Amino acid sequence: MSYEYATVSGVKEEGRGVRTLWFQWERKVEPGQFVMVWVPGLGEIPLSLSSTDHTKSITIKSFGPVSEAITRMSPGDRIYLRGPYGRPFTRPTGQYLLIGGGSGMASLRPMVGPRAHAIISARSKDDLIFRDAFQPGRVHVTTDDGSEGFKGNTVDFLRTFDLSGFTEIYVCGPERMMFSVYRELRSRQVNARVEFSLERLMKCGIGLCDSCSIGGYQLCRDGPVFSIDELDRMEEFGRSRLVESGRRITL
Structure with a gap:
């Protein structure tokens, strides 16, 4: 399977044990779709994106070895991705x-x-x-x-x-x-x-x-x-x- 990589440009603490990682990635992603995020030597996990604009982000809480490694990433680290995959949310029409x-x-x-x-x-x-x-x-x-x-x-x-x-x-x-x-x-x-x-x-x-x-x-x-x-x-x-x-x- 083919992976691309992006460079983490920012990290934000969102809540107890939850962090957002920002990165530039040119792929078009619709709200609700997910990517597979790979950590070399540990494995990969599916994650939805918390921002799907030109600057994208994932927001993650540690629940295992792979997610723990992702939450420890800092600006300048590489994040390896494949996707996006899956069916997105339907766009809203009103309130x-x-x-x-x-x-x-x-x-x-x-x-x-x-x-x-x-x-x-x-x-x-x-x-x-x-x-x-x-x-x-x-x-x-x-x-x-x-x-x-x-x-x-x-x-x-x-x-x-x-x-x-x-x-x-x-x-x-x-x-x-x-x-x-x-x-x-x-x-x-x-x-x-x-x-x-x-x-x-x-x-x-x-x-x-x-x-x-x-x-x-x-x-x-x-x-x-x-x-x-x-x-x-x-x-x-x-x-x-x-x-x-x-x-x-x-x-």
Whole structure:
């Protein structure tokens, strides 16, 4: 597989254990698509871009050896990439809502615009990212411990929130959180177009290994963005997933 490299031009601390790495890369990337990021000697992982403009960025939290090595990068280091891959978000047509949990806000960050509203959730205020990217009055914060904004989880707040004015809703975060949002939106029969950005174990990124298969779809080729109607047909969503060893675990 062929890799390109870019040079890290800047690093920013976003929240507890979360960093954004900026770099110049000429490839066109649509919001919601992902790249495979390779660290020589360690391996590669899929990452959504948190900025898809001419200057691009990835926002990452350490969760294993490869991601840990990426979070330690500094300006001047090389970052190796291939892609972009996958199906992006549909472009919004009116007032739209982003629902992000934890570092899941990274894949939603390129969707921020003048018509965007957001519900951003995290365990604590120290884990919140990108809440300053929105216009005043258009972002609602929830924290599990109540250290900032609404005390409770995403769905606790969502149950109190009027969704009637939105033409699109975009969701990304931990799968249990997204599953709860999915059930809440289905119970309310919202009229908006709803899309979710999913995450699964991914080894090749191009549809060969089938490690990211979910409900008859390959996440790397058919996703990672799926409509709420497609989620209706995914019995595994929110319930189980494969781990590196090939064993299926319950979520």
